[in-house]
Amino acid sequence: MFAIIGGSIPGAPPIMRLSAANHAKLVYAMVEGKANPQTVINRQIVHSWRRCLVDYGLTPSDNPDPCVLSRAQIAERQDRAHQLLQIGRVEMANLYQQIAGSGFAVMLTDSDGTVLHYVGDPRFSNTATRAGLQVGSIWNEEIQGTNGMGTCLVEQKPLVVHHNEHFLPRNTVLTCSAAPIFDPYHDLVGVLDASSESQLAQQHTVALVNMSAQAIENRLFLSSFKSSHLLRFHSRSEFVSTLGEGILAFDDTGKVLAANRNALFQLDWQARTERVVGQNIEQVFDVRVPNLLEKGQCHTFHPVPIRAAKDGRRFFAIIQPAEQGAGSIIGYRPHTPVRSPSVVKPIELNLKELSSGDPRIAENAARATRILDLDIPILLCGETGTGKDVFAKALHMSSRRAQKPFVAINCAAIPETLIESELFGYKPGAFTGASRQGSRGKIMQANGGTLFLDEIGDMPLNLQARLLRVLEEKEVAPLGGEKTVDVDVRVISATHRDLERLVETEDFREDLFYRLNGMCFTMPALRDRTDKRALITRLLELEFGPGNTELNEDALRCLESYHWPGNIRQLRNVLRTAAMLSDKKILTAKDIPDHIRCGGRSAVHATDTPEAPLANAERNAILAILEEAHWNVTKAAKELKVSRNTLYRKMKRYTITPPR
Numbered sequence: 001m002f003a004i005i006g007g008s009i010p011g012a013p014p015i016m017r018l019s020a021a022n023h024a025k026l027v028y029a030m031v032e033g034k035a036n037p038q039t040v041i042n043r044q045i046v047h048s049w050r051r052c053l054v055d056y057g058l059t060p061s062d063n064p065d066p067c068v069l070s071r072a073q074i075a076e077r078q079d080r081a082h083q084l085l086q087i088g089r090v091e092m093a094n095l096y097q098q099i100a101g102s103g104f105a106v107m108l109t110d111s112d113g114t115v116l117h118y119v120g121d122p123r124f125s126n127t128a129t130r131a132g133l134q135v136g137s138i139w140n141e142e143i144q145g146t147n148g149m150g151t152c153l154v155e156q157k158p159l160v161v162h163h164n165e166h167f168l169p170r171n172t173v174l175t176c177s178a179a180p181i182f183d184p185y186h187d188l189v190g191v192l193d194a195s196s197e198s199q200l201a202q203q204h205t206v207a208l209v210n211m212s213a214q215a216i217e218n219r220l221f222l223s224s225f226k227s228s229h230l231l232r233f234h235s236r237s238e239f240v241s242t243l244g245e246g247i248l249a250f251d252d253t254g255k256v257l258a259a260n261r262n263a264l265f266q267l268d269w270q271a272r273t274e275r276v277v278g279q280n281i282e283q284v285f286d287v288r289v290p291n292l293l294e295k296g297q298c299h300t301f302h303p304v305p306i307r308a309a310k311d312g313r314r315f316f317a318i319i320q321p322a323e324q325g326a327g328s329i330i331g332y333r334p335h336t337p338v339r340s341p342s343v344v345k346p347i348e349l350n351l352k353e354l355s356s357g358d359p360r361i362a363e364n365a366a367r368a369t370r371i372l373d374l375d376i377p378i379l380l381c382g383e384t385g386t387g388k389d390v391f392a393k394a395l396h397m398s399s400r401r402a403q404k405p406f407v408a409i410n411c412a413a414i415p416e417t418l419i420e421s422e423l424f425g426y427k428p429g430a431f432t433g434a435s436r437q438g439s440r441g442k443i444m445q446a447n448g449g450t451l452f453l454d455e456i457g458d459m460p461l462n463l464q465a466r467l468l469r470v471l472e473e474k475e476v477a478p479l480g481g482e483k484t485v486d487v488d489v490r491v492i493s494a495t496h497r498d499l500e501r502l503v504e505t506e507d508f509r510e511d512l513f514y515r516l517n518g519m520c521f522t523m524p525a526l527r528d529r530t531d532k533r534a535l536i537t538r539l540l541e542l543e544f545g546p547g548n549t550e551l552n553e554d555a556l557r558c559l560e561s562y563h564w565p566g567n568i569r570q571l572r573n574v575l576r577t578a579a580m581l582s583d584k585k586i587l588t589a590k591d592i593p594d595h596i597r598c599g600g601r602s603a604v605h606a607t608d609t610p611e612a613p614l615a616n617a618e619r620n621a622i623l624a625i626l627e628e629a630h631w632n633v634t635k636a637a638k639e640l641k642v643s644r645n646t647l648y649r650k651m652k653r654y655t656i657t658p659p660r
Helices: 020-032 043-055 071-080 082-099 122-131 148-155 169-173 203-224 261-266 289-297 326-331 359-370 388-398 416-424 461-473 499-504 510-516 532-544 553-561 567-580 612-628 633-640 644-653
Strands: 105-110 115-120 159-162 175-182 188-196 229-234 246-250 256-259 304-307 314-320 378-381 406-410 450-454 490-495 519-522
Touching: 020 043, 020 169, 043 148, 071 082, 082 105, 082 115, 082 188, 082 203, 082 406, 082 567, 105 148, 115 122, 122 169, 122 188, 148 159, 148 175, 148 188, 159 203, 175 203, 188 203, 203 246, 203 567, 229 261, 229 289, 246 261, 289 314, 359 388, 359 519, 378 388, 388 406, 388 450, 388 490, 416 461, 461 510, 499 510, 532 553, 532 567, 553 612, 612 633, 612 644, 633 644
Parallel strands: 378 490, 378 519, 406 450, 450 490
Antiparallel strands: 105 115, 105 188, 159 175, 175 188, 229 246, 229 314, 246 256, 304 314
16 A cells, blocks of 8 residues: 655664764765665665755755745645645644644645645644745755655655655754655645654554545545546445545546546556546446446445456446535545545544443543533543543534534644634635635634634633633624624633643633633543453444454454553554554454554563563563453462462552552
8 A cells, every 4th residue: 555665664773863964974975885885775765865966966964944935926836736735634634633742744745845734733843943844835856855745756656754864964853754646647746744853764654644645636536527427446345435446437428537546556557547548438347338327326335246347357336426416525425434544534422422431431421411501611631642522522412512513623733823814714805815705714613513622722822812702702703804793602622731830831821721611521541541442442343333343352452551652543543554454354463563562662661671572471461361350469360370469569560550
């Protein structure tokens, strides 16, 4: 599904950053073939360095200022790439939610390497500013040298450019994972990139970026041919309507108008679009055009068998008729696949469905039930990834506002300059680059329903006062407008930060804190939950459907014993990636990423020693026996054939604590 070009091997020791002088020496030595034979740099990176030196005339010791376009030029490029930008924003938000809290920025460029849209972690903002990672900056190789976005434009493959692999010394602080985006005619239209200061170039990140890029590609295809008939197929029925499906667009006569990359791959035609585009679909599949059109009119999304015309291979396909639900095509949600490797779908549960056995989650749900329809603002606290957004949506779905809008806004993911217009909306022409139609804003969109303010602790101080006024007066005035509009919203806020501490340091308004904190709920970290096994099983069912993907006992134990610094969000990503990269229904420990299987860097203190694998094995064995004994230490010690004191010492050594 993806290839990694450049970057260090996942799990390898971090690469030490070089001084500017030593970095330049390394570049010249590698390009001239005079480097130490033990120096290992990926050949695609060396080719890129050669282009920078020979073709572009760049110098590896220079640090030129970032090249940033004017507002008018940015608006012109965004308007030119309107369709890509509209679809890309949605997928970028989904991708960012998967890696939020990890110090990443997600960027979308056009085919010239100009950044069209940016979503970033506030902790990465200073580095991003210094590096010139912002909307309007140009990141092609000619200007920025070897880098994730620019080199991806040249190589046209998913890649990682890690620290010293960048050409300019200013950029060697970055780790960039990038993937290309192609239009329905297989022309490169942009690049999706996730950059951070990570010490390791991780396979997991480039896989997520590539999947999001493929999602953008498929949605571009579906959007471009919404007035044509679509044949969506795969060799396995459960993968129809997923990122891996092949898509052919054809007209009423059966003439094939376009084919996506997966269609060419499924048909073993590589990138030779001329072999299929222009042909009649009856030459591609052993079908009659009237029969296809008839199936399309049946509005069925159940895949039916279909055979290739040239070799008789069996596929499964659905027919999507022309002009059928353009909105659903844009949203790419016509069919819920059995096992979909698409971007993360939001979990939607009500309060009664939240608990998998953890008493704190059950208590939170019970307390929330008692205030469901009262006008009490709610504050959700807890580490990043603990499910605050899921709890907020469950509260909304259980209330009398369930049929009204639920509007979420991540205060940390939107540039400070755009938060005000996103929240309060604006009138036409309110500022340079404003839409001609204006915008209602998130608060007005949530009228009658629920407004979820995620990462409220990152809201700028100047906007906190305006938000407080809206909450107090229950009316909002858009930017550039004078007339206020009454609003009725239930406000739920969430943060992983200590708001009381922020109040003390005057980084958060005290009056807004008390206005938002009508009732506070703390979401427990995944490592502290007592229902991990049930939660893991449930997440698999929600993701892929009951019984479609399972974990064997060894895999379950690996996941249970890991410390999960990224909490439920990290767990979901690991489950999805493991399922996508495996062709088996039952996942084993071998399908779990190495760093999870080995217990992680802080799961057990003994992992800092050479005996780490044995220590982790012993810890996992003790945990399993304790679970089977329902945490009866006497019974577990007897099963392990050790004294209770010995077992207590080992539990202390491996930081094993009984569930509360």
